[in-house]
Amino acid sequence: MNTQNKGSSKQLSGMNNTGEIQRIYSANPADYKLLEEVGNGASATVYRAIYLPINAVLAVKCLDLDRCNNGNLDSVRRETQTMALVDHPNLVRAYCSFVVDRNLWVVMPFMAVGSCFEAMKRAHPNGLEEMEICFILKETLKALDYLHRQGHIHRDVKAGNILLDNNGDVKLSDFGVSACMFDSGDRQRCRNTFTGTPFWMAPEVMQAETGYDSKADIWSFGITALELAHGHPPLSQYPPMKVLLVTLQNAPPRLGDKKFSKSFKDMVAMCLVKDPKKRPTAGKLLKHSFFKHAKPPELSLKNLLAELRSLLLNPVKALQNDESAQQLPSKMASLSPEEARSMSVYQKGISTWNFDIEDLKAKAETLIPDDDNNDETMESSPVDNCRDGYTTTEQCKQVLPLKC
Numbered sequence: 001m002n003t004q005n006k007g008s009s010k011q012l013s014g015m016n017n018t019g020e021i022q023r024i025y026s027a028n029p030a031d032y033k034l035l036e037e038v039g040n041g042a043s044a045t046v047y048r049a050i051y052l053p054i055n056a057v058l059a060v061k062c063l064d065l066d067r068c069n070n071g072n073l074d075s076v077r078r079e080t081q082t083m084a085l086v087d088h089p090n091l092v093r094a095y096c097s098f099v100v101d102r103n104l105w106v107v108m109p110f111m112a113v114g115s116c117f118e119a120m121k122r123a124h125p126n127g128l129e130e131m132e133i134c135f136i137l138k139e140t141l142k143a144l145d146y147l148h149r150q151g152h153i154h155r156d157v158k159a160g161n162i163l164l165d166n167n168g169d170v171k172l173s174d175f176g177v178s179a180c181m182f183d184s185g186d187r188q189r190c191r192n193t194f195t196g197t198p199f200w201m202a203p204e205v206m207q208a209e210t211g212y213d214s215k216a217d218i219w220s221f222g223i224t225a226l227e228l229a230h231g232h233p234p235l236s237q238y239p240p241m242k243v244l245l246v247t248l249q250n251a252p253p254r255l256g257d258k259k260f261s262k263s264f265k266d267m268v269a270m271c272l273v274k275d276p277k278k279r280p281t282a283g284k285l286l287k288h289s290f291f292k293h294a295k296p297p298e299l300s301l302k303n304l305l306a307e308l309r310s311l312l313l314n315p316v317k318a319l320q321n322d323e324s325a326q327q328l329p330s331k332m333a334s335l336s337p338e339e340a341r342s343m344s345v346y347q348k349g350i351s352t353w354n355f356d357i358e359d360l361k362a363k364a365e366t367l368i369p370d371d372d373n374n375d376e377t378m379e380s381s382p383v384d385n386c387r388d389g390y391t392t393t394e395q396c397k398q399v400l401p402l403k404c
């Protein structure tokens with residue numbers, strides 16, 4: 001898995017496609033000093049680190065290979081391969097990766113603010129301002145446009161995987177579940193494995209038979225827009241089974257709030273169409289009028305970055321904000337153990353849920369989704385559902401033979 005020769009700490013540099021000078025980092029662990037932990041996910045712990053030969057700050061993601069079974073190892077290999085090959089200013093690139101004891105270290109740029117999910121949780125638990133959202137989404141969409149043109153599907157687009165730097169740089173990260181549309185060798189631009197995070201997951205990804213393509217990322221992008229607007233994605237208070245059924249049965253969620261512009265609402269509605277063929281490509285969506293209003297980061301993210309800085313200087317306030325962000329909206333006040341588990345998975349931002357298929361089958365036999373599950377962004381409209389070609393009884397059957 002080494003992408004560099006161990007022991008070579010000679011400094012080399014070159015120019016990448018985006019005109020940035022790119023240094024070649026060594027694969028010698030002694031050249032890196034791991035500092036504090038900045039995050040951890042399902043499979044890895046991420047550290048701020050110093051690259052000693054030039055005293056540069058970096059991030060090192062340490063994946064414990066002992067925790068990986070064969071399937072996970074494949075996803076690790078995919079993630080590092082994709083991260084090493086991508087060359088776009090809005091994607092987190094792996095400078096190099098190498099094995100240290102039983103860990104895989106992935107060296108990448110350090111994004112000082114962390115993820116948009118964390119920034120939102122700290123500074124604006126109920127959602128960001130439209131100008132902030134517009135800029136973050138536009139940068140993310142440029143990354144998706146690039147990835148899709150390269151034949152990749154990200155499959156885990158969400159605020160937790162959009163990283164921010166102090167200067168307002170936005171980079172999409174976490175290719176742990178990304179897929180190459182050419183993987184199968186038959187150049188079939190369609191996948192039929194079940195992966196991602198249910199709240200952000202497109203209906204066609206939840207269905208076993210249909211297969212999916214890069215348009216699945218456009219759905220997740222629309223859900224991410226709602227997440228940034230409200231502080232959480234639609235249905236975040238519900239357990240996986242209910243999320244699956246409601247996503248399949250109900251009309252897609254909408255951005256309803258008066259405070260947001262018509263063009264923002266329209267852009268979200270274009271992404272959240274159940275028929276993937278009717279969703280725009282990332283390239284087309286970039287031309288939407290909503291993104292014409294995007295301001296540069298020094299304007300659009302000025303307040304957010306200043307607030308985050310002031311929270312760093314004021315730990316008591318930061319703690320209060322963190323606590324209020326953890327408090328559940330009123331609907332979540334009395335959670336069953338299953339719902340609480342679902343919520344905790346959401347709060348940790350774990351990407352791949354392990355569904356117990358037998359359990360899902362048993363539940364689908366009895367569970368008919370009720371109507372109380374519509375939050376302010378989720379309409380229940382049988383007419384819309386029919387228009388999109390989905391029927392209630394079929395969905396319960398179709399959702400069963402999922403491949404994990």
Ligand SMILES: Nc1ncnc2c1ncn2[C@@H]1O[C@H](COP(=O)(O)OP(=O)(O)OP(=O)(O)O)[C@@H](O)[C@H]1O
Pocket residue numbers: 038039040041042043044045046059061092108109110111112114115118160161163173174176349350351352
């Ligand atoms: N390059 C980076 N710079 C700064 N912080 C980072 C960087 N990469 C990741 N992080 C932090 O570490 C956290 C976990 O990273 P990441 O999502 O890559 O791990 P993971 O195990 O693949 O997660 P997941 O549970 O989503 O699969 C992120 O949410 C973010 O806070």
